Amino acid sequence: MNFLYTKYFxxxxxxxxxxxxxxxxxxxPRTEEEIAIARKSLHEELxxxxxxxxGFGLFKIPSIFFLDSAKDALSKFKELFKDKESYFNxxxxxxxxxxxxxxxxRMLVIIRYPKNLEEKWNKELDELSSKTFTTTALQEIIESxxxxxxxxxxxxxxLLISSQQYAYEGQTFLIPTANDGVIKFPQKNEMNxxxxxxxxxxxxxxxxxxxxxxxxxxxxxxxxxxxVKPYLENLSVLLDTCFENNNEDxxxxxxxxxxxxxxxxxxxxxxTKLLMLTSIVELLLTRNPKTERFNVEDSINxxxxxxxxxxxxxxxxxxxxxxxxxxxxxxxQNQLKSIYDCRSKIAHGDFKxxxxxxxxLQVDENGKxxxxxxxxxxxxxxxxxxxxxxxxxxxxxVFLKNG
Numbered sequence: 001m002n003f004l005y006t007k008y009f010x011x012x013x014x015x016x017x018x019x020x021x022x023x024x025x026x027x028x029p030r031t032e033e034e035i036a037i038a039r040k041s042l043h044e045e046l047x048x049x050x051x052x053x054x055g056f057g058l059f060k061i062p063s064i065f066f067l068d069s070a071k072d073a074l075s076k077f078k079e080l081f082k083d084k085e086s087y088f089n090x091x092x093x094x095x096x097x098x099x100x101x102x103x104x105x106r107m108l109v110i111i112r113y114p115k116n117l118e119e120k121w122n123k124e125l126d127e128l129s130s131k132t133f134t135t136t137a138l139q140e141i142i143e144s145x146x147x148x149x150x151x152x153x154x155x156x157x158x159l160l161i162s163s164q165q166y167a168y169e170g171q172t173f174l175i176p177t178a179n180d181g182v183i184k185f186p187q188k189n190e191m192n193x194x195x196x197x198x199x200x201x202x203x204x205x206x207x208x209x210x211x212x213x214x215x216x217x218x219x220x221x222x223x224x225x226x227x228v229k230p231y232l233e234n235l236s237v238l239l240d241t242c243f244e245n246n247n248e249d250x251x252x253x254x255x256x257x258x259x260x261x262x263x264x265x266x267x268x269x270x271x272t273k274l275l276m277l278t279s280i281v282e283l284l285l286t287r288n289p290k291t292e293r294f295n296v297e298d299s300i301n302x303x304x305x306x307x308x309x310x311x312x313x314x315x316x317x318x319x320x321x322x323x324x325x326x327x328x329x330x331x332x333q334n335q336l337k338s339i340y341d342c343r344s345k346i347a348h349g350d351f352k353x354x355x356x357x358x359x360x361l362q363v364d365e366n367g368k369x370x371x372x373x374x375x376x377x378x379x380x381x382x383x384x385x386x387x388x389x390x391x392x393x394x395x396x397x398v399f400l401k402n403g
Contacts, residue, residue, distance in 0.1 A: 002118040003027070003034075004147055005175040008109035008225035013087040015112070016229075018157070018236050021243040023114045024150060026232075028106055038105035071100050081226065109225055111154070111174070117146035152257035157239075159260060159384050160391075161231045163221040168380045170264040170273075173222075238391040249394075256280055256387070270372045271346045271354070277379040278343040281308055284386050285401050301344070305336045307400050308382055312336075315385040327365060334362050339375050 011028060018024040029035045078092050095103055151174060158172045221227045243250045263276050285307040286300050309332060316326045327335070338361055345354040361370035368374075390397045 002115045002146070003110040003112040004150065006109045006111055006173050007175055007223075008173060009104075009107050010109050010225040010229075011088065011091040011107045012109075013090075016233070018111060018232070019153065019240055019243075020236075021240045022149065022153060024153065025112050027110055027112050029108060029110060034110075035102070035105050038108055039101055042101050042104060070104065074100065074103060085226075111150065113146055113150045120146075149254075152254065152261050155260035155264065156253060156257040156387075157232070157235060158222075159380065160235050160387060161222045161228055162380075162384065163228075168377060168384075170260065170380060172261075172264065235391075242391060242394075252283070253387075256283070256383075270376060271342075271351075273376050274339070274372060274379065275343055275346045277376060277383065278304075278339060280383050281379065281386065284383075284390065284397065285311070287401055301340050304340050305333065307403075308336050308386075309333055310400060311382060311385050311389065314389070315381070331362065331364060335370070335375070335378060338362070338370075339379065342372065342375065 006026070008026075010026075012026065015025040015027040018026055029038050074092075078088060081088050091106075095106060098106075151172070154172045154174045155170075159168070159170070161173075162168045222231070239253070242253060259276055259280055263273050267273050267276065282300065282304060286303040309329070312327075312332045313329060316329075338357065341357050342354060345351070345357060358372055361375075363369050364374075386397065
């Protein structure tokens with residue numbers, strides 16, 4: 001199957017392009033085979049009788065109550081959007097005779113990648129399996145999997161559409177099923193649980209009656225396809241333009257996407273997360289100083305604080321950011337200083353001094369003592385704003401970097 005599951009739930013009349021450049025598109029399971037796989041996984045999960053965790057971690061419900069609740073949620077979903085989305089009525093009328101699980105399976109949002117890439121990769125895997133191979137050769141085949149680039153792209157897109165501000169922790173809208181990289185063969189338990197998550201976000205959304213876009217919690221906008229769809233459509237155009245017009249930009253953005261994936265999927269240690277995320281900011285905003293005139297690390301430290309502070313000031317002018325999430329420039333300056341101080345101590349292995357720095361972190365305007373996790377969350381916010389400016393006003397970011 002040339003697709004991966006997402007954490008979204010939405011009926012499409014036709015596929016929605018995610019990237020013309022990479023030929024990715026959002027869609028629903030359409031063939032009988034695709035729908036049968038989704039149905040089977042959903043049924044097996046319900047049969048297990050476990051508590052079901054929501055896709056974005058909101059709360060849990062016992063699966064014994066799932067079908068009744070799901071049927072009610074589908075009804076509310078249809079009523080709330082029948083006037084806003086013309087296809088919704090047609091969808092529910094056409095599939096009116098189908099059971100709840102079948103409707104959920106048809107509304108799961110998947111993201112497709114080019115089928116020819118899947119066929120080529122399968123051929124290479126078959127050729128490798130027919131002869132003696134080394135671990136290195138197997139790893140190379142895995143690294144060339146057609147979905148790896150898609151996963152990386154999803155992390156870039158997820159960061160840019162995330163509405164969680166300082167609560168964002170680097171997650172992607174994709175479901176981490178086994179066929180996204182490590183091995184080709186699906187791990188059923190993980191997939192089953194994840195498929196239900198796709199529906200339950202909307203179960204939560206509908207039963208809480210917060211579909212009204214004027215009353216929705218801003219942090220949750222990116223969690224639901226119906227509210228994030230306009231942002232996705234706009235970003236896909238901006239990213240395509242960037243990839244098509246400048247090979248250097250493409251290489252840079254793909255490299256950043258790879259780091260974002262590694263930080264979330266492969267790295268557990270917060271020190272390493274902070275180091276890697278800080279490197280993205282450095283890549284985008286700082287330049288190599290003239291070594292005959294400046295101490296290299298001191299110069300980059302000053303660049304990091306000044307240039308990221310400039311982006312932060314621009315970010316805080318955004319009327320869409322709630323006032324309680326905007327920090328004073330004094331707080332921001334101190335935070336940026338702490339981030340780079342931690343980065344330097346981590347890079348040089350000075351962990352005793354790092355602990356002292358972390359113990360001295362400031363208290364924010366809400367009276368909360370900052371931790372290394374807060375620094376990481378803020379780094380995601382800075383990176384999001386820098387990348388957003390890079391896509392909409394590249395000349396400004398280039399000017400800032402070279403200044």
